[in-house]
Amino acid sequence: xxxxxxxxxxxxxxxxxCGSCAVMGKLQSKLKHSTYKYSRPDGIIEExxxxxxxxxxxxxxxxxxxxxxxxxxxxxxxGGKDKIACVPKSNQFFSASRDRTVMMWDLHGSSQPRQQFxxxxxxxxxxxxxxxxxxxxxxxxxxxxxxxxxxxxxxxxRASISRNLVTHLxxxxxxxxxxxxxxxxxxxxxxxxxxxxxxxFPIKQHIQTYCEVSEDGHKCISCSSGFGGxxxxxxxxxxxxxxxxICEYKGHFQTxxxxxFLPRALALMPVIATSSHDCNVKIWNQDTGACLFTLSLDxxxxxxxxxxxxxxSLLCASFSRGIHLLRVDHSQGLQxxxxxxx
Numbered sequence: 515x516x517x518x519x520x521x522x523x524x525x526x527x528x529x530x531x532c533g534s535c536a537v538m539g540k541l542q543s544k545l546k547h548s549t550y551k552y553s554r555p556d557g558i559i560e561e562x563x564x565x566x567x568x569x570x571x572x573x574x575x576x577x578x579x580x581x582x583x584x585x586x587x588x589x590x591x592x593g594g595k596d597k598i599a600c601v602p603k604s605n606q607f608f609s610a611s612r613d614r615t616v617m618m619w620d621l622h623g624s625s626q627p628r629q630q631f632x633x634x635x636x637x638x639x640x641x642x643x644x645x646x647x648x649x650x651x652x653x654x655x656x657x658x659x660x661x662x663x664x665x666x667x668x669x670x671x672r673a674s675i676s677r678n679l680v681t682h683l684x685x686x687x688x689x690x691x692x693x694x695x696x697x698x699x700x701x702x703x704x705x706x707x708x709x710x711x712x713x714x715f716p717i718k719q720h721i722q723t724y725c726e727v728s729e730d731g732h733k734c735i736s737c738s739s740g741f742g743g744x745x746x747x748x749x750x751x752x753x754x755x756x757x758x759x760i761c762e763y764k765g766h767f768q769t770x771x772x773x774x775f776l777p778r779a780l781a782l783m784p785v786i787a788t789s790s791h792d793c794n795v796k797i798w799n800q801d802t803g804a805c806l807f808t809l810s811l812d813x814x815x816x817x818x819x820x821x822x823x824x825x826x827s828l829l830c831a832s833f834s835r836g837i838h839l840l841r842v843d844h845s846q847g848l849q850x851x852x853x854x855x856x
Contacts, residue, residue, distance in 0.1 A: 617630055
């Protein structure tokens with residue numbers, strides 16, 4: 515796990531912070547051209563030519579980056595085999611590891627974790643922090659969800675469902691509910707008061723890899739695994755009364771690993787972004803399902819994680835090229851461009 519200092523608004527990354535040591539990155543400037551085609555929902559095949567000029571630093575990680583999360587406009591946290599959850603407007607963040615434990619860290623504290631949470635029998639694959647930061651929910655490949663008191667590190671609730679191999683967890687803003695995706699192709703909504711299942715969404719055809727809840731808590735997105743265009747979609751759901759499927763976003767050709775709601779200040783319209791193992795980041799019209807733009811990150815390998823950086827930036831983690839800093843550009847319509855890789 516690494517702390518990365520990244521001036522998203524004002525400048526490109528100057529150094530990488532890991533614990534208490536600083537590692538300077540080697541800067542390379544690159545200019546790339548790529549041509550690609552994609553099918554819009556209305557059947558029209560579009561071709562776009564991209565010219566990408568960006569600055570590339572020596573990779574912060576020596577291996578795959580599986581997750582990235584923004585702490586603030588200057589700092590992000592990234593993990594290799596870890597899962598990460600950040601507390602909004604706080605210096606605290608949590609990391610889950612293959613050693614079956616979860617650690618709580620303080621950005622301005624010592625290099626040692628402030629709290630350790632141990633109780634799962636297998637790798638921890640999901641983390642979600644309550645809106646008031648008092649509780650932590652963790653999920654694992656052991657089919658179990660655990661609810662923790664953050665202050666004491668004590669497990670206060672436990673729930674287990676057969677074959678519920680957790681892939682991701684997300685807490686609903688201002689609500690006592692937790693959204694969860696699973697390898698059993700099911701999306702569940704849990705009530706943290708007793709840790710009981712409050713709702714099960716219609717079962718999908720493929721493994722659900724990730725979930726995200728809108729800032730107002732009214733909608734959520736889930737992502738599907740897949741290959742060759744089968745599956746490989748994101749799905750928008752209603753979290754309020756009917757809890758029905760609202761829209762699907764189809765156009766990726768491999769597993770969709772991450773999805774985010776873009777802030778209105780960033781996109782000027784209701785849109786979502788997805789990243790996939792097909793090396794593409796796509797921006798979609800949230801209401802119509804139309805693909806508005808595709809950014810191809812050539813040579814990156816599978817894309818594993820997306821995070822909102824600030825009002826104009828996204829962070830994207832990848833298998834082969836570390837972390838990509840993407841910027842929204844409105845000069846020729848809504849577009850994304852890569853400005854740095856580190």
